[in-house]
Amino acid sequence: MTDVRVFGSDGLDATIAVLRRRGYDVFGPTLRDDVVTYGPIESVADLPVGRGDEQSPARYRSRARGDGALFGYAAPVQSAKAQFLPSDELLWTSRPGDAASGPVIERQAAERRPVAFVGLRSCDLAAVLQQDRILTQRAHADVAYAGRRAGAFLIAVTCSDPADTCFCASLGTGPSPGEGADVSLTEIVGDGPHRFVATPGSPRGTELLDAVGAGPASDEDVAAAHRVERRAVTRMGRELRTDDLVGVLYASTESPHWDAVAERCLACTNCTLVCPTCFCTTITDAGDLTGGAAERRRVWASCFTKDYSYIHGGSVRTSTQARYRQWITHKLATWQVQFGSVGCVGCGRCITWCPAGIDLTAEVATLRAGDTALKSSRAAGPRPSPRED
Amino acid sequence: MAAATKPKLAVWKFASCDGCQLTLLNCEDELLAIADAVTIAYFPEATRAVVEGPCDLSLVEGSISTPEDAERIQHIREQSTLLVTIGACATAGGIQALRNVADVAEYASIVYAHPEYLSTLATSTPIRTHVFVDAELRGCPIDKGQLVELLAATLAGRAPRIPTYSVCVQCKARGVTCVAVAHSTPCLGPVTQAGCGALCPSVARGCYGCFGPQDSANMTGMTERLVAAGVPRADVVRLYRTFNAHAPAFRTESERLAASGPQGGRQP
Numbered sequence: 063m064t065d066v067r068v069f070g071s072d073g074l075d076a077t078i079a080v081l082r083r084r085g086y087d088v089f090g091p092t093l094r095d096d097v098v099t100y101g102p103i104e105s106v107a108d109l110p111v112g113r114g115d116e117q118s119p120a121r122y123r124s125r126a127r128g129d130g131a132l133f134g135y136a137a138p139v140q141s142a143k144a145q146f147l148p149s150d151e152l153l154w155t156s157r158p159g160d161a162a163s164g165p166v167i168e169r170q171a172a173e174r175r176p177v178a179f180v181g182l183r184s185c186d187l188a189a190v191l192q193q194d195r196i197l198t199q200r201a202h203a204d205v206a207y208a209g210r211r212a213g214a215f216l217i218a219v220t221c222s223d224p225a226d227t228c229f230c231a232s233l234g235t236g237p238s239p240g241e242g243a244d245v246s247l248t249e250i251v252g253d254g255p256h257r258f259v260a261t262p263g264s265p266r267g268t269e270l271l272d273a274v275g276a277g278p279a280s281d282e283d284v285a286a287a288h289r290v291e292r293r294a295v296t297r298m299g300r301e302l303r304t305d306d307l308v309g310v311l312y313a314s315t316e317s318p319h320w321d322a323v324a325e326r327c328l329a330c331t332n333c334t335l336v337c338p339t340c341f342c343t344t345i346t347d348a349g350d351l352t353g354g355a356a357e358r359r360r361v362w363a364s365c366f367t368k369d370y371s372y373i374h375g376g377s378v379r380t381s382t383q384a385r386y387r388q389w390i391t392h393k394l395a396t397w398q399v400q401f402g403s404v405g406c407v408g409c410g411r412c413i414t415w416c417p418a419g420i421d422l423t424a425e426v427a428t429l430r431a432g433d434t435a436l437k438s439s440r441a442a443g444p445r446p447s448p449r450e451d
Numbered sequence: 452m453a454a455a456t457k458p459k460l461a462v463w464k465f466a467s468c469d470g471c472q473l474t475l476l477n478c479e480d481e482l483l484a485i486a487d488a489v490t491i492a493y494f495p496e497a498t499r500a501v502v503e504g505p506c507d508l509s510l511v512e513g514s515i516s517t518p519e520d521a522e523r524i525q526h527i528r529e530q531s532t533l534l535v536t537i538g539a540c541a542t543a544g545g546i547q548a549l550r551n552v553a554d555v556a557e558y559a560s561i562v563y564a565h566p567e568y569l570s571t572l573a574t575s576t577p578i579r580t581h582v583f584v585d586a587e588l589r590g591c592p593i594d595k596g597q598l599v600e601l602l603a604a605t606l607a608g609r610a611p612r613i614p615t616y617s618v619c620v621q622c623k624a625r626g627v628t629c630v631a632v633a634h635s636t637p638c639l640g641p642v643t644q645a646g647c648g649a650l651c652p653s654v655a656r657g658c659y660g661c662f663g664p665q666d667s668a669n670m671t672g673m674t675e676r677l678v679a680a681g682v683p684r685a686d687v688v689r690l691y692r693t694f695n696a697h698a699p700a701f702r703t704e705s706e707r708l709a710a711s712g713p714q715g716g717r718q719p
C-alpha cells in the first residue's frame with residue numbers, strides 16, 4: 063500500500079523549519095514585484111498566501127484569490143534553473159604568483175549550503191530531471207551543476223490552477239509531479255479543511271514526513287487530491303500535439319512560415335532565458351586593469367542572439383527566421399534525437415514572457431497544417447533557406 | 452611600469468554634456484589603477500595638464516555639430532593609435548541629432564537671442580561618420596563597467612567584451628521583473644543594446660533606448676507591440692527619437708511612422 067500522509071499549514075511550516083535547521087537554503091514560490099518567483103523562504107508566511115495569477119501571451123498579472131491557498135497559481139517567472147544553473151557563475155580566478163610557481167589559480171569550490179525547494183511546480187521538476195540527464199549523465203558531467211544538484215531536496219506540488227499558457231498535460235509532465243521529488247504535495251483548499259496530501263518519493267522524503275509528524279491520509283484526503291488533479295487537467299489553457307514532431311519540423315525547414323514569425327519575433331532572448339530546459343551557457347574571461355588578475359565566468363547564452371552562432375568570419379544564423387527555426391526545431395525535434403525526449407515541459411513561460419506574445423503551440427500547429435501544403439508546393443522548386451548576408 | 456612606457460590616454464570632447472567623461476571620474480575604485488596604468492595626455496574634466504600627442508588611446512565624447520568640430524576630429528584621429536567613441540552623442544549624434552529631422556535655423560531662432568552669431572552644421576552626426584572608429588561604447592551615459600572593461604582590454608591588447616544583444620538578456624540574467632509583460636509598461640529593451648545591466652526595468656521603468664539599437668533590432672515588430680500595448684503611433688515616433696534618434700534602426704522606423712500619418716505605417 064502506498065504511503066500517503068496529510069498535514070495542515072502548520073505541518074508545512076514545520077517542514078520548512080526542519081529543512082532550515084538541517085542546513086538547507088530553502089527556496090519556494092514567493093511574491094516579488096507582483097510576480098511569483100522562486101526565492102529564499104523562511105516560513106509559510108513567505109509564500110504567496112492567497113495569490114493567484116493570470117497568464118496569457120505577453121501578459122502576467124497577479125491577483126487575489128479570495129482564499130488562503132499557498133500554491134494557487136501557475137508557473138513562477140523563473141524555474142529552478144536560476145538556482146541550479148545560475149545566470150552568472152564564477153568558475154575560477156587567477157592572480158600573479160612568484161616567478162617559480164607562476165599564476166595562482168583558484169577554482170571556486172561549491173561551498174554553498176545545499177538547496178531545498180518547497181513547492182516546485184510539476185513541470186519544473188520534470189525540467190530539473192531533464193537538465194540532470196543533459197548536464198550530468200552524458201560523456202562529460204558539469205561539475206558545478208552536479209555539485210548543486212547532488213545535495214538538493216525537492217518538494218514538488220500539484221498545480222491546482224494552470225494558466226491559459228499551460229500545457230504540461232500534453233507532455234505528461236503535470237499537473238501532478240512524477241518521479242524525482244523527495245516529497246510530492248497536493249494542496250486542498252475549499253474541499254474540507256485546508257490541508258496538504260503528501261507522498262514521499264524517496265527514503266529521505268519518508269524520513270522528513272516522519273520528522274514533522276505527518277500522519278496517514280484518509281481515503282477522502284486521497285480522493286480530494288485526485289479531484290484537484292483531474293480538475294487541473296481540464297483547465298490547461300493550451301495543448302501541444304506531440305505525435306511526429308520530428309517529422310513536422312524536419313519537413314518545415316523551408317517553410318514560408320518562418321518569415322511570418324520573424325516579423326513578430328524581436329530576437330530578444332526572453333523565451334530561452336525563462337525556459338526551464340534551455341541549458342546553453344557561454345564562457346567569458348576578463349582581466350583587471352593591472353593585467354595581473356583574471357577571472358573566468360560562465361553565463362547564460364541564447365540562440366536568439368547573433369553572437370551565439372558566431373564562428374570565424376561571422377555568424378551562421380544572422381536572420382531571426384533562422385534563429386526561431388533553430389530554437390523550436392531543437393526544442394521539439396532534434397532534442398528528441400539528442401536526449402531522448404521532447405525539450406519542452408509545457409510550462410508556458412516562453413509564451414507569457416515573450417514580449418511579442420509568440421506562442422510555440424500555435425506556431426507548431428501552423429507548421430503542422432502547412433506541412434502537407436508545403437510538400438506539394440515544393441515540387442515547384444526550392445525556396446532559399448532563411449539566411450542573410 | 453616606467454612612466455615613459457605607459458600608454459597615453461586622451462579624452463576629447465565634442466557636442467555633449469560631459470556626462471560620459473564624468474563616468475570615468477566616477478570609477479572611484481578603479482581610478483588609481485587607471486592613473487597608474489596610463490599617462491593622461493588630455494582630459495579637460497580632470498586635469499589642466501596637456502601632454503603633446505600622439506596618443507595610444509583617444510576616448511571621444513560628443514557629436515560633430517559645427518564646421519570646426521568636423522576639422523578637429525580629423526587631427527585627433529591622426530594623432531591616435533586607437534580611437535574609441537563614448538556615449539550616445541559620439542556613437543549616434545545624441546539628443547542634438549533631433550535637428551536632423553527638423554529645420555536647424557528654426558530651432559536656433561527659438562533657442563538663441565542672436566542666432567546670427569551661431570556657426571553650426573545642419574546636422575549632428577556621430578564620430579563614425581567622419582573618421583574610422585576602433586570601438587564604440589554606447590549609452591547616455593556610458594556604463595562604468597564597460598569603460599573599465601574597455602581600458603583593461605586595451606591595456607592587455609585584447610578585444611573588449613562589449614555585447615551587442617538586447618537589454619532583455621541582462622534583464623533576465625539579473626532576475627528583474629519584465630515591466631512590459633507584468634505591467635504593460637512600454638519598454639524598448641527588446642530592440643536596445645545591452646550594457647546598462649537593465650537599469651531602468653530594475654527600478655520598474657521601461658527602457659527608453661539610451662544604448663541605441665541592438666544588433667538584430669526588429670523595429671516594425673517593436674512598433675506593433677507598443678501599439679498593441681496602447682501607445683499611440685505618434686508617441687511611438689517620440690520613443691524612437693531621443694538620445695539615439697539618428698541611430699540607423701531607430702531613425703528609419705521613426706521616419707517610416709512619421710511619413711505614414713496618424714495611422715503610421717500599420718502593417719497591411
Ligand code: SF4
Nearest residue numbers: 337406407409410412
Ligand atoms: S519551450 Fe516554453 S513551454 Fe516549453 S518548457 Fe520551455 S518555456 Fe516552457
Ligand code: SF4
Nearest residue numbers: 327328330331333416
Ligand atoms: S520568440 Fe518572443 S521571447 Fe523569444 S526571442 Fe522572439 S520575441 Fe523574444
Ligand code: SF4
Nearest residue numbers: 619622629630638640
Ligand atoms: S522589462 Fe524590458 S528589457 Fe526587461 S525583459 Fe521586459 S522587455 Fe526586455
Ligand code: SF4
Nearest residue numbers: 647651658659660661
Ligand atoms: S534600460 Fe534602456 S534607457 Fe535605461 S539605462 Fe538601460 S539602455 Fe538606457
